[in-house]
Amino acid sequence: MHIGFIGTGEISKAVILGILGTNLSIKKIYISRRNKKISNYLKNKSKKIVILNHNQEIVDKSKLIFLAVTPEVGRKIIKTMKFKKSNIVVSFISTINLNDLKKYIKVKCQIVRAIPLPPISLGVGPVPIYPPNKKVKRLFDKIGRTIEIKNEKLSLNFWTMSSMMAPYYEILSQLSNWLIKKGLSKKQSENYISSLFLGLSKNAHQNKYSDFKELVKKSQTSKGLNEQALKELKKSDFYKKLNTTSNNILMRLKGK
Numbered sequence: 001m002h003i004g005f006i007g008t009g010e011i012s013k014a015v016i017l018g019i020l021g022t023n024l025s026i027k028k029i030y031i032s033r034r035n036k037k038i039s040n041y042l043k044n045k046s047k048k049i050v051i052l053n054h055n056q057e058i059v060d061k062s063k064l065i066f067l068a069v070t071p072e073v074g075r076k077i078i079k080t081m082k083f084k085k086s087n088i089v090v091s092f093i094s095t096i097n098l099n100d101l102k103k104y105i106k107v108k109c110q111i112v113r114a115i116p117l118p119p120i121s122l123g124v125g126p127v128p129i130y131p132p133n134k135k136v137k138r139l140f141d142k143i144g145r146t147i148e149i150k151n152e153k154l155s156l157n158f159w160t161m162s163s164m165m166a167p168y169y170e171i172l173s174q175l176s177n178w179l180i181k182k183g184l185s186k187k188q189s190e191n192y193i194s195s196l197f198l199g200l201s202k203n204a205h206q207n208k209y210s211d212f213k214e215l216v217k218k219s220q221t222s223k224g225l226n227e228q229a230l231k232e233l234k235k236s237d238f239y240k241k242l243n244t245t246s247n248n249i250l251m252r253l254k255g256k
């Protein structure tokens with residue numbers, strides 16, 4: 001199969017690297033020269049990658065087309081491209097809903113919204129898709145784990161959670177900076193913090209706990225350090241703010 005990417009930013013790069021790490025029978029991956037640094041980097045990764053100068057050329061040569069531009073750019077350029085009925089268009093764009101995509105694309109091809117995140121470059125991570133689509137599921141199941149969602153309103157909850165990526169990494173960054181101030185080198189502290197949180201996430205994901213509540217409980221000893229840290233953070237409304245921000249992001253996704 002021939003596939004193409006409109007927009008060559010962070011998420012295209014991650015998905016393409018993920019694809020290159022699989023045995024998927026993809027003959028060519030057409031990408032746009034934009035962004036030059038990423039397109040050149042990808043070109044050096046595989047002979048399958050072909051850089052083209054115009055978005056329409058990418059669409060013309062591809063069966064499966066990924067839309068990976070910002071919403072502002074998407075609203076301008078999707079309607080200028082000519083798609084075919086046989087195309088499958090997968091949009092990574094956060095705030096253009098399925099109805100608008102249908103309007104911009106005009107022809108009645110298959111259109112799917114998907115939420116991959118950068119860990120897909122390593123072949124890990126969930127990929128929520130809406131609406132369910134067998135071919136798209138098969139592809140993402142090779143790179144990560146597809147979650148098919150039956151209604152768009154529900155899918156917005158997954159988009160909301162995807163916004164926690166940068167806040168999560170900021171936690172790692174803050175904790176690492178704290179260690180640096182205590183005298184550790186940047187390399188040592190970043191290695192320690194990332195492997196600490198990797199281990200904690202693996203434990204939550206792979207070990208058998210009845211739920212996260214039990215995990216939180218089992219992670220504290222009475223009068224211990226974890227109990228103190230949790231109490232203090234709760235008191236400062238640290239966790240309540242996660243709820244407030246999630247609600248605000250969801251409202252934005254709903255266009256309110």
Ligand SMILES: NC(=O)c1ccc[n+]([C@@H]2O[C@H](COP(=O)([O-])OP(=O)(O)OC[C@H]3O[C@@H](n4cnc5c(N)ncnc54)[C@H](OP(=O)(O)O)[C@@H]3O)[C@@H](O)[C@H]2O)c1
Nearest residue numbers: 007008009010011034035068069070071073092093094116
């Ligand atoms: N990053 C993520 O983790 C993530 C996850 C899920 C979904 N998404 C969604 O995916 C989309 C892209 O995100 P991103 O983080 O990859 O953004 P990004 O790094 O800013 O990439 C956007 C890309 O679009 C290109 N572009 C701009 N105008 C264009 C045009 N007229 N024709 C073709 N390409 C054009 C840019 O090229 P230049 O650099 O040359 O301007 C750049 O390569 C967004 O809608 C975002 O919501 C992102």
